[in-house]
Amino acid sequence: MAERVASFLHRATAWSTYRFVVKRFVGLTLWLAVTARAETVKHTLPELIQLGRARARQVNLAQAELHVREAHRRTALLQWLPSGELTYGLSPAPRVRCAVPPGEQATLDGLPEEQKQAFRQNNCINTVDPGGNNINLIGLGSIASVGMRLNVSLTQPIYTFGKIENAAAAAGHAVAAGQAQVETARQDVDILVTRAFWGIKAARASLAAVESGRDELHPWIAKIEKDLDEPKPQFNLNDLERLKVALAQLDLVVSDLQRNEQTAIAGLRILCGDEVEVDESELDLLELVDRSLGYYEEAALLHRPEARTLDEGLKAYRSIAGWRRADLLPDLALVGSFAWGYAPTIEDSNNAYMTRANLLGGGLYLAFRQPLDLGQRLARLGHARADAEMFAAQRELALVGFRWEIDQVYNDLTEARKRTEATERGQKLARGWFTAVQQNIDLGIGEPRDLIEAGRAYFDLRLRYYQAIMDVNVNIGRLRRASGVEVAGSP
């Protein structure tokens, strides 16, 4: 019995815990959903572009690469500074003194210690420990003081026959190319955001239009169904079926548009953040100043970031070739050195050719350095020139590609603009037709099948009109991307 009670209590406790957890979970989920909705912020296209640029991984990567190139350029530029090194050392020093030359001890007797030491150093042909014994390893191990040594050497390039200049120029062009690549990455993001933005606008405007069409059909279907039950119906079954089929077709269009809208929103949020939403502005046609195809083709050569990348890349390759050529030639440099040593317990010989523990000295000279591995260096020069030629060819090919791309975008834009005009006029005419049919129906002299036909034409042209507006706006963005110049009216 007690077990049963315990089991019941356990189950009751588990159930209440489960309910508690579920309620809290549901509450949390709802709270998160509400919070998420509340945090959605509407943005204009320029704002979304800025958000997209700030988040884009490809922009971050291009910027990181640019930083590397800037570091390379700094390295190249600083080659003009002197190179060299300073070495400072401390070491234990034994007590070492110059041995008195044989037979000279009597000469030193009675002299002050300074004179004795000077005599020993001037006549130093052997060194001994303070006891007069020859220095051995054990003697060296007896530390008497701390010895110090400082060596400084510096080489200042004076003339390198263009080595440093070419290296710095190559690095500078690489930086400029890197900057253009950052701009390329940004503009790639711009066009993706632009597509998503106008895609959402077009889908929503189309959905609103189609839904208004559905709203028109529903009362008609109800009216005809009621009429068909009358003894002498004004309509027939075909009228009803025609309307129902039209409604089903609109449902299909709605489903398709909803998918487009959701896809575009998902794309926008991946690019710009989960909390973003497009602003309330309408699907307006952007204005465009008419410019010739040639204008955009020429502009691309100057302003398109990829064109700048290619130009700078070619210059960088040519600078590298110049650098390799300079590598065949000598360098002129000013070389300086300084040395200082101090070991108080060691007596040095005054002989200039002896290595000293206590010293102070320096030197300055003009150095000429000529590499002799000319064969290998010539090969590297040939390689660099070939690389530059290959890059020049790649650049030419890419420029042709740009031109082709601009031609395509320009044609797409021209076609979309014409389509906008045609569909705008078409949908206006269809609306006039639709209105006329409605007028007739309102007077009791119209046919609902006419309404379907006019309505279908109107909504079809209206959706095409929205699609055309979206195409124009996106193609303006594409043309700006392809030409590198602002296309008037583009955001």
Added chain:
Amino acid sequence: MNRLLITLMLLGTSQAAGLSGPMMQLKESNSRIDRILKRHPVAGTPEERSAKEELKSVVNQLLDYQELAHRALAQHWDTITPTQRGEFVATLKQLIEKNYVRQLRNATLDYQVIYKGENVADSVATVDTVVKVKTKGKSTESSIDYKLRKIDDRWMVFDIITDEVSMVRNYRNQFNKIITNESYDALLRKMRKKIEESDPK
């Protein structure tokens, strides 16, 4: 959308005694009809009845039903008797009134009327307008041109051209088709049946 357009077709018209040109009269009347439509009276209330009567009154003072009917019936006008003509004009008037009054409940009233210009030649004038209707996602612009004639000191509308479709021409085409295929009586019967159907509650 087109329902709203039909409502707005008369938006720019009203009696405007004392105003000189047809466009000035249209502008003046715009605010008058606008005020009526924006009241949004609750259905079945005395306010709604008052708004309906006011709207009817404005529409009746604006539309030249006689001229509209004459032009729409065209050659058939001369084949019917004066009594039949009066009967036809009254029926047409009743239908148009009812349709406009019905819009009181239906119209979504977020729009802007832009007056583009007027063209007056003797006692006939044309006023061109564009109606921009705010709709979700993308506003629509419809061109609505009014044809008016001066009767005494008042400009009255006898045709409205919406998006290049003339109301007179549309009615003329439809009336002619019915009269030719059926009869004038059939036309009148259809119109009267519509009045019965659309009798507002």
